[in-house]
Amino acid sequence: MPKVGMAPIRRRQLIDAAISAIHEYGLADATVARIARKAGVSAGIVHHYFDGKNDLLFAAMRSLLEDLRRQAVARLARAHTPRERTYAIIDASFSCDQFSEEVMTAWLALYGSARHSDRLTRILRIYARRLHSNLTSALLPLLGRREAERVAEGTAAMIDGLWLQYALKGGVDPAHPRQMTRDYVDAQLAVKARVEA
Amino acid sequence: MPKVGMAPIRRRQLIDAAISAIHEYGLADATVARIARKAGVSAGIVHHYFDGKNDLLFAAMRSLLEDLRRQAVARLARAHTPRERTYAIIDASFSCDQFSEEVMTAWLALYGSARHSDRLTRILRIYARRLHSNLTSALLPLLGRREAERVAEGTAAMIDGLWLQYALKGGVDPAHPRQMTRDYVDAQLAVKARVEA
Amino acid sequence: MPKVGMAPIRRRQLIDAAISAIHEYGLADATVARIARKAGVSAGIVHHYFDGKNDLLFAAMRSLLEDLRRQAVARLARAHTPRERTYAIIDASFSCDQFSEEVMTAWLALYGSARHSDRLTRILRIYARRLHSNLTSALLPLLGRREAERVAEGTAAMIDGLWLQYALKGGVDPAHPRQMTRDYVDAQLAVKARVEA
Amino acid sequence: MPKVGMAPIRRRQLIDAAISAIHEYGLADATVARIARKAGVSAGIVHHYFDGKNDLLFAAMRSLLEDLRRQAVARLARAHTPRERTYAIIDASFSCDQFSEEVMTAWLALYGSARHSDRLTRILRIYARRLHSNLTSALLPLLGRREAERVAEGTAAMIDGLWLQYALKGGVDPAHPRQMTRDYVDAQLAVKARVEA
DNA sequence: AATGAATGAGCCTTCATTCAT
DNA sequence: TATGAATGAAGGCTCATTCAT
Numbered sequence: 001m002p003k004v005g006m007a008p009i010r011r012r013q014l015i016d017a018a019i020s021a022i023h024e025y026g027l028a029d030a031t032v033a034r035i036a037r038k039a040g041v042s043a044g045i046v047h048h049y050f051d052g053k054n055d056l057l058f059a060a061m062r063s064l065l066e067d068l069r070r071q072a073v074a075r076l077a078r079a080h081t082p083r084e085r086t087y088a089i090i091d092a093s094f095s096c097d098q099f100s101e102e103v104m105t106a107w108l109a110l111y112g113s114a115r116h117s118d119r120l121t122r123i124l125r126i127y128a129r130r131l132h133s134n135l136t137s138a139l140l141p142l143l144g145r146r147e148a149e150r151v152a153e154g155t156a157a158m159i160d161g162l163w164l165q166y167a168l169k170g171g172v173d174p175a176h177p178r179q180m181t182r183d184y185v186d187a188q189l190a191v192k193a194r195v196e197a
Numbered sequence: 198m199p200k201v202g203m204a205p206i207r208r209r210q211l212i213d214a215a216i217s218a219i220h221e222y223g224l225a226d227a228t229v230a231r232i233a234r235k236a237g238v239s240a241g242i243v244h245h246y247f248d249g250k251n252d253l254l255f256a257a258m259r260s261l262l263e264d265l266r267r268q269a270v271a272r273l274a275r276a277h278t279p280r281e282r283t284y285a286i287i288d289a290s291f292s293c294d295q296f297s298e299e300v301m302t303a304w305l306a307l308y309g310s311a312r313h314s315d316r317l318t319r320i321l322r323i324y325a326r327r328l329h330s331n332l333t334s335a336l337l338p339l340l341g342r343r344e345a346e347r348v349a350e351g352t353a354a355m356i357d358g359l360w361l362q363y364a365l366k367g368g369v370d371p372a373h374p375r376q377m378t379r380d381y382v383d384a385q386l387a388v389k390a391r392v393e394a
Numbered sequence: 395m396p397k398v399g400m401a402p403i404r405r406r407q408l409i410d411a412a413i414s415a416i417h418e419y420g421l422a423d424a425t426v427a428r429i430a431r432k433a434g435v436s437a438g439i440v441h442h443y444f445d446g447k448n449d450l451l452f453a454a455m456r457s458l459l460e461d462l463r464r465q466a467v468a469r470l471a472r473a474h475t476p477r478e479r480t481y482a483i484i485d486a487s488f489s490c491d492q493f494s495e496e497v498m499t500a501w502l503a504l505y506g507s508a509r510h511s512d513r514l515t516r517i518l519r520i521y522a523r524r525l526h527s528n529l530t531s532a533l534l535p536l537l538g539r540r541e542a543e544r545v546a547e548g549t550a551a552m553i554d555g556l557w558l559q560y561a562l563k564g565g566v567d568p569a570h571p572r573q574m575t576r577d578y579v580d581a582q583l584a585v586k587a588r589v590e591a
Numbered sequence: 592m593p594k595v596g597m598a599p600i601r602r603r604q605l606i607d608a609a610i611s612a613i614h615e616y617g618l619a620d621a622t623v624a625r626i627a628r629k630a631g632v633s634a635g636i637v638h639h640y641f642d643g644k645n646d647l648l649f650a651a652m653r654s655l656l657e658d659l660r661r662q663a664v665a666r667l668a669r670a671h672t673p674r675e676r677t678y679a680i681i682d683a684s685f686s687c688d689q690f691s692e693e694v695m696t697a698w699l700a701l702y703g704s705a706r707h708s709d710r711l712t713r714i715l716r717i718y719a720r721r722l723h724s725n726l727t728s729a730l731l732p733l734l735g736r737r738e739a740e741r742v743a744e745g746t747a748a749m750i751d752g753l754w755l756q757y758a759l760k761g762g763v764d765p766a767h768p769r770q771m772t773r774d775y776v777d778a779q780l781a782v783k784a785r786v787e788a
Numbered sequence: 789a790a791t792g793a794a795t796g797a798g799c800c801t802t803c804a805t806t807c808a809t
Numbered sequence: 810t811a812t813g814a815a816t817g818a819a820g821g822c823t824c825a826t827t828c829a830t
Contacts, residue, residue: 006810010810025313026310026312026313027225027309028224028225028310028313029313031802031803031804032803032804032805033802033803033804041811041812042811042812042813043803043804043805043812043813044805044806044807044811044812044813044814045810045811045812046804046805047804047805047806048810048811052804052805053803053804053805054804104312105312108308108309108311108312109309110309111305111308111309111361111365112224112305112306112307112308112309112310113223113225113309114305114365115220115223115301115302115305115365116222116223116225116226121365124365125365125366128362128365128366150377153377154355154377154380154381156358156362157354157355157358157359157361157362157374157377158351158354158355158358159358160357160358160361160362161353161354161355161356161357161358161359161361162354162358164308164354164357164358164361165325165353165354165357168308168311168312168318168321168322168325169322169325177354180347180350180351180354183351184351184381187384187385187388188384190388191384191387191388203792203793204793207793228819228820228821229820229821229822230819230820230821238794238795239794239795239796240795240796240820240821240822241794241795241796241797241822241823241824242793242794242795243821243822244821244822244823245792245793245794249821249822250820250821250822400813400814401814404814419707420704420706420707421619421703422618422619422704422707423707425798425799425800426799426800426801427798427799427800435815435816436815436816436817437800437801437816437817438801438802438803438815438816438817438818439814439815439816440800440801441800441801441802442813442814442815446800446801447799447800447801498706499706502702502703502705502706503703504703505699505702505703505755505759506618506699506700506701506702506703506704507617507619507703508699508759509617509695509696509699509759510616510617510619510620515759518759519759519760522756522759522760544771547771548749548771548774548775550752550756551748551749551752551753551755551756551768551771552745552748552749552752553752554751554752554755554756555747555748555749555750555751555752555753555755556748556752558702558748558751558752558755559719559747559748559751562702562705562706562712562715562716562719563716563719571748574741574744574745574748577745578745578775581778581779581782582778584782585778585781585782597789601789622823622824622825623824623825623826624823624824624825632790632791633790633791633792634791634792634824634825634826635790635791635792635793635826635827635828636789636790636791637825637826638825638826638827639789639790643825643826644824644825644826645825
């Protein structure tokens with residue numbers, strides 16, 4: 001049976017299995033055989049749906065980015081004031097999804113490999129640009145462009161730095177880093193307000 | 198009697214070569230053969246001075262931590278006021294040494310592998326604890342313990358986040374992230390001063 | 395569907411090749427590459443069908459035991475009197491199969507390695523127990539249990555000792571050691587008969 | 592200090608260490624480094640006193656043969672009747688020295704390797720010839736040459752077979768196999784006596 | 789005489805990829 | 810579409826041997 005339309009399903013299965021394997025064995029030991037076993041398929045099938053192992057891993061990494069994007073989009077849709085929009089972006093980065101063990105491990109692996117893969121570098125470039133641009137957009141109604149960009153940069157650093165700390169320590173309640181980042185934004189805005197006053 | 202005292206020299210050679218190989222080929226492709234070639238020795242020698250490849254890589258990672266510690270110690274020795282001490286710690290993290298391509302790549306590789314190696318996890322744990330404790334100590338004369346810890350956590354996040362951003366973008370002037378972090382500390386201290394005023 | 399049922403065929407091929415390689419190069423130099431070449435397959439395939447080189451060698455040794463068992467079973471099936479049964483066991487040990495160069499070399503290698511491998515020790519334990527128990531069973535109709543066990547022990551020693559001598563000297567007609575062992579049994583039975591007379 | 596006359600001492604040290612290493616690690620894993628460590632010397636020294644590892648191992652094997660020869664000579668010197676001489680040879684093979692764990696392991700290793708080393712084959716050839724000739728000489732006063740040789744062959748087989756069984760089972764009281772072999776000789780001589788009567 | 793640093797060859801094993809079925 | 814048998818390359822590691830000291 002030709003089973004039309006299996007492609008997207010299989011690809012998704014394999015991507016999920018890849019992320020799971022990266023979490024369980026580490027990127028270096030996430031072999032095709034292990035990924036395939038996790039997906040419940042044979043090892044050879046990877047080459048039907050991807051151009052080899054690297055391509056699958058790349059797709060998995062890209063899906064991390066996409067998941068994060070969806071989080072941000074969904075939360076931004078429910079935000080109305082500039083501050084809410086800023087919070088929405090912060091909260092997306094500290095959502096439960098982003099703090100799942102598997103996702104954290106995969107992101108860390110991505111950081112660790114990016115410098116030797118143009119494709120992975122590009123993913124992180126897009127992530128950084130998008131985060132910065134989202135934050136700047138959200139802050140622009142409250143601050144001048146220069147200030148907005150500066151605060152956006154600081155906020156992004158805060159997000160990444162706190163995420164990194166918590167990713168390395170293991171599963172912790174994401175409420176704390178989220179609040180820390182909000183405080184940072186609030187402080188920056190407060191300073192600005194005072195300056196303008 | 199054969200050449201005496203070669204051990205520390207060879208170990209240092211091999212560690213440097215390992216960091217260099219990680220930079221050039223990536224952690225996954227930093228093979229013993231390549232590391233040895235960079236060190237100008239044969240592949241077999243690695244097992245005279247280290248308990249295998251993993252042990253060498255671990256030693257290399259540990260040397261990253263040690264280099265950073267030395268930076269901090271040296272700069273703290275020249276700092277006198279609390280604020281200077283805080284700046285010293287920040288500056289250590291953004292020193293030229295820490296922004297060399299090889300060092301950044303190796304740290305990133307460390308982040309990427311830590312979750313699957315207890316020994317590497319411990320290195321990062323020590324790094325995080327030390328940074329936090331150094332910052333807290335420096336800030337304590339200016340803030341209450343709670344506040345000092347909070348600001349230390351934020352500052353550490355700022356350092357890691359900015360470092361991460363710049364490490365992934367490639368070589369950039371470290372003056373900017375250093376100033377960003379100083380600004381963060383200044384803002385936090387300013388708020389505090391105002392509250393107390 | 396891929397080739398089905400290859401497993402037993404390949405395993406047998408590899409076991410035969412292993413025994414052949416042990417004969418040609420010695421156990422110490424029976425490398426995976428050489429065994430694979432003899433089997434006409436690639437070196438990597440060994441790990442599809444065995445848990446590594448040691449497992450293959452162990453399987454080869456076990457097959458020696460199994461071949462000997464089959465010889466004994468076949469000959470016992472055609473034997474009817476107690477003496478014939480005793481002869482059958484002796485003859486199995488001195489059958490042409492057991493005196494092939496390859497088999498002798500492999501058994502010798504087994505003797506030489508057994509003391510450092512529990513699994514190999516067990517093989518030889520089984521061999522010894524089986525030989526002794528077969529001989530005892532065959533002799534029991536003719537002798538009391540004690541005598542039967544004593545004669546069985548002597549016969550087994552005779553078999554092993556003669557086999558060893560001839561295995562080390564190289565290919566010789568097995569008729570002679572066979573007859574020597576039969577003579578031993580006959581003598582023991584004759585003594586017994588006289589005692590009872 | 593030139594330390595004249597160290598050669599025989601060092602050679603003996605190394606030979607003993609080799610036998611001990613064979614016992615502890617097995618012939619395949621008796622590396623030069625391990626042997627040297629057991630001898631309390633450096634690894635390189637082996638090549639001062641032997642033509643490499645193989646030569647040392649060969650010397651160790653030869654020393655086994657020599658030890659056995661000394662046992663036989665000593666016991667024969669105290670034997671006076673033909674039967675006593677025959678017993679002496681048997682007893683030498685089952686002396687405590689020959690049943691030490693280290694010696695048994697080394698002999699087994701010798702059996703296992705002989706087929707791929709002419710030098711080792713020669714050692715075993717000498718052993719077999721010497722045993723056979725000693726036994727024949729001892730028996731000649733009691734039997735015709737043909738009979739003497741036949742009984743010598745049987746006795747040698749008995750010795751080797753029983754030794755093998757006990758070497759593989761682990762340390763057992765050597766009194767039993769010794770008695771078994773004596774019984775064999777006694778039976779053979781008794782038969783002969785009766786025939787002649 | 790003796791050391792142990794250093795080499796280089798070789799081995800076992802793993803693994804991504806291919807391919808016949 | 811899917812399997813898993815099979816390959817071949819490569820890597821980590823061991824080890825006998827050499828050699829400067």
